[in-house]
Amino acid sequence: MGENHWADLHAPGPGKSSITGWADSNQLLADMDSAGIERAVLLGWYWENQQTCELQNLWHSRWVKAHPDRFIGFATVQPMASDSAFEAVCRAIDMGLRGIGEILPPAQGFSHTNPTWLKILQWAQENDIPLTLHVTEPAGHEYPGKVDTPLSEYQWLAQQFPDLKIILAHWGGGLPFYELNSTCHRAFKNVYYDTAASPLLYDKRIFRIVADIAGADKILFGSDYPLRLFPKESKLPGFERFLKDIDASGLTEVEKEKVLCGNARKLFGIGAS
C-alpha cells in the first residue's frame, strides 16, 4: 500500500517486535471507561499517500458520528497531493473532524515551506482549527521511526502563524525548555505540548518541570494509545498505568484538572458536563 514508514513501525517483519498495540473503537471505549476517560481525541497518522489520509479521515468521521460525546476526530493530510490535499482536508472538517494531525513532514516528504502546507495552515488559522505535529527529541535513545525534526522549524511556524493553535506532540521534543527564552515565549503563545508516549521517553518529573516552565495551561494529556507505554509491564494498551504516574508526578489538583480535562475543553469549546 506504499506506506513504508508506517509498515516499518507497525509490522517490522519476522523476528522483530512492534511496540504498538491494537484496538478497535469498542476496545478503546472499554479502556476509556475503565480509566474514567470521558472523551478521546483520535489523531490521524502521517501517511505518505493522500488516499490513505482520506480513508482514515472517513473512518474517524464515522467513529465520531457513532459516538459524538466520546470522540473528537482529527484529519490527516499529505500536502504533496497539492490542491486535492487541501480540498480533502476541508471536506474532512465539514464531515465533523475538529483538527489536523498528527503530521510529520520529514516522514511524508515535504517541508514546512511547501505551498500547499502553508495554504492549509493559513486556512486552519483563519478557521480556528488546531494542528498537531509529531516532534522528536534531538537527544536520547534511538528507536524505530525517530526522524530529525529541527526545533527551530516549530519556532518559525509559530511565528508565521501566531494565532494558529499548534499542539506539539511528545512534549514538543524538549521545546518547552525554550519558553524560558523571551523570544520563544512570545512566539509560543498559542503553542501547546501533549504528553503522548511520555513514559517511553521521560521520567514523570517532566510534568512538574514543564508546568513550572511553560505553565499547566499549555499541557494536554495525550497517550499515544494504542501504543504500549509500559512494554515491560503489559502487552496490552491502556490508560490507567499512565494516569497513575501523572497522579504521582507532583502536579497540584488544579494543574491535573487542567492537563487532563480543562485545557482540552477550552481548546475544543466543550462546556463542563
Ligand SMILES: [Zn+2]
Ligand atoms: Zn507522534
